[in-house]
Each structure stands twice: as structure tokens, then as C-alpha cells.
Amino acid sequence: MEFKKNRVVLDKIINKLDRFVLDFVRALEKHTNYVIVSGYVSILFGRTRVTEDVDLLVPKLDLASFKKLHDNLIVNGFWCLNSSGVAELFNDYLSKGVAIRFAYSGKSIPNIEFKFAKNRVDEDALQNSLQVEFKGNGVLNVSPIEQQIAYKKIILGSDKDKEDARHLEKLFEGHLDAEKLKYYEALFRRK
Amino acid sequence: MRIFDKKQNQKERDWFIDYWAEYIKTHSDREWSQQQADMIDSIL
Numbered sequence: 001m002e003f004k005k006n007r008v009v010l011d012k013i014i015n016k017l018d019r020f021v022l023d024f025v026r027a028l029e030k031h032t033n034y035v036i037v038s039g040y041v042s043i044l045f046g047r048t049r050v051t052e053d054v055d056l057l058v059p060k061l062d063l064a065s066f067k068k069l070h071d072n073l074i075v076n077g078f079w080c081l082n083s084s085g086v087a088e089l090f091n092d093y094l095s096k097g098v099a100i101r102f103a104y105s106g107k108s109i110p111n112i113e114f115k116f117a118k119n120r121v122d123e124d125a126l127q128n129s130l131q132v133e134f135k136g137n138g139v140l141n142v143s144p145i146e147q148q149i150a151y152k153k154i155i156l157g158s159d160k161d162k163e164d165a166r167h168l169e170k171l172f173e174g175h176l177d178a179e180k181l182k183y184y185e186a187l188f189r190r191k
Numbered sequence: 192m193r194i195f196d197k198k199q200n201q202k203e204r205d206w207f208i209d210y211w212a213e214y215i216k217t218h219s220d221r222e223w224s225q226q227q228a229d230m231i232d233s234i235l
Contacts, residue, residue: 001220011220015228016235043231046215046223050234110235159201163208170212 001045003175007131010044014137017043020110021054022138024102027076031069032058035129037143038152042164044132044142045171049160052109053101059126060116063090078102081111121147121187145172150184155191 002009012018021040028034036044038055061069067086081101083089093100099115117123125143132140142148149168152161169176215223 001215010224012224013221013228015224015231017231043227046211046227048211048227048230050231163204166205166208167212170209171215 007133009133009135011135014134017050017054017110018134020104021112021140022134023076023104024054024056024073024078024112025140026138027073027078028056028058028069031065031072032061033126033141034058035125035141035143037125037148038156039160039164041142041145041148042167044140045168047164047167053111053113055099055113055115057115057117057122057126059123063087066090066094073102077105079105081108121151144180145175146177146180147184149176150181150188154185154188 001011014022017040021036021044025034035057036054037057039049039051040054043049043051063086066089070080070086070089073080079102080089081103082093083100089100092098094114094116097115097118099113101111101113103109103111117126125147128144128147129141130144132142134140145168149165152165152168
């Protein structure tokens, strides 16, 4: 694992979950910026667990842009579990802050929990994402590690989330921005 | 008699988390990620 400024390079054996996320992002990134948050970030960096869903945020899109993105995902072998109606997905789900889920066609797990960024924390994750490069196999944008650690410890707080945070803290020891971590911890304690 | 000691169990889990993070730091990506892939691919 090589740590560079705002970039980590992994020479990782790609597992089925990584493959799924890389395939999804390859179809998505032609249409929008994105950031991956929560559990998969810890798994990407080696946590010994699996998840059925991968949380992904995109900036708010209009209906026409979402339709293009949606249609490209379908062409690339994904389907939306919630509905096949693009207007319904946009109006009844995304615009109301409700996530929708995409999986490989004909499958339900693993899936991407896809939603629009809806607050300052989400916007911050999008703008300050960490790039994770799989040597020769693509790049993923993930939320800043300091934000992940603070969010999991303070906002989520389950045993699993605290363990994810502990893993990231140990792994990134010496590479974390202490001021940034303090900032996120203070921000989340106020919420 | 206490049937399940949650605190002790968490301590043991934390030990492994620290052990595994250290393992990742001291072994090649190919080495640790092969073990992770074996586990994840057997589930998905």
C-alpha cells in the first residue's frame, strides 16, 4: 500500500465485491462525480468482513442527467431494484432523499445504495475524496479517511462501525491529518 | 454465572483488528488481499 497525497495505491487481488464496485463506477463516472462512503471503504482497505450494499453519493442531478446515467448503467449490465421507471426513481426516491439500489442484472446482492448528496458533510466527502488506485485496474473515489473514522465512531456507533473505525485508525496511523480528524469529530458531536 | 461476557469478547475482537491491521502494514498487498478475497468470494 503506497500513501501519496490524496491518493493511495493498492496492488490488491481484486475480490468479487471490488470487481462489482469497479464495474459500477466505470459505467457511472462518465456521467457524474461520485464518492463511496461507509462500510465498503473499510473493506477496500482490508477489513475482514463483507457487506451486501455499498453506499455511494453523487451530486444532485436533474432528471435528464439522471436518465442518461441510469440508461448507461442498464446498458452496462445493471438494474435498479426499486423500479424500472426513471421518473419514479427520480421523483419518488432521489429527490426526496431516499436511496435507490443497483445490482448486476438479475441479482440483488451485492448492490449499490445510490443517493444524492444532501448536506455539508456529503458535499465535503465529494469535494475532498481520497483516490484509491488499483494498480492497472481502475480508480475509486472514497470519502476522506478522517471523516469515515469520526462518522463511524460518533454518528453510527454500532460495534461493527467502531471496529471499522479502529481498523482504519490503525492502518492509517501516521498518515492521518490530526486537525482534520478533530474537525470532523467536533462537527459530528454537535449533530 | 455469566453466559456471555460482551466486554471480554469485544476486547478479543479488538485484539484481532489490531493484529490484522498490523499484518496488512507488514505484508504485501497481494498477500493480505488474497486471504480477504478467499473469504469474500466464498460468501458472495
